[in-house]
Amino acid sequence: MLIPAHESDGAGSAELSYEAAFGELDKAIALDARVADRGDMMRLRARAYLSLGRYNDVIKFGERAAPLEDFYLVYLYLTAAYAQTGEMAKAARAKEQLLKLNPGYTIARYRKLQISDVPEFWQQTEEHMFAGLRKAGVPEQ
Secondary structure, rough: OOOHHHHOOOOHHHHHHHHHHHHHHHHHHHHHHHHHOOOOOOHHHHHHHOOOOOOHHHHHHHHHHOOOOHHHHHHHHHHHHHHHHOOHHHHHHHHHHHHHOOOOOOOOHHHOOOOOOOHHHHHHHHHHHHHHHHOOOOOOO
């Protein structure tokens, strides 16, 4: 789960809330090291890194998550990160897998999830995820 920016330490930085999310994941791993190799833990890290524009970290954790968790969100994040780093062939393969697992996926579908009411969340999502998805050719509607 991503922590909205308004739950940060009050410094006003959305990055702090994602760093807090990393801390929570680390706590879970410390309690039970077996969760470190779970796909969902790696996917959550990939999503947090995507919000921060840390595309190489998204790719690192997304590529580790994909064989463990054949879930469309892994490929959504990888599609965006590959496109943002200019790796368009890899972005196309990730997009293909995304659309195989979730046919007809669009950026509008993600927006409809209403994951957050925090403007900074949507600003980061627009800048880092949606921009990458557009570069990779994921349709708006």
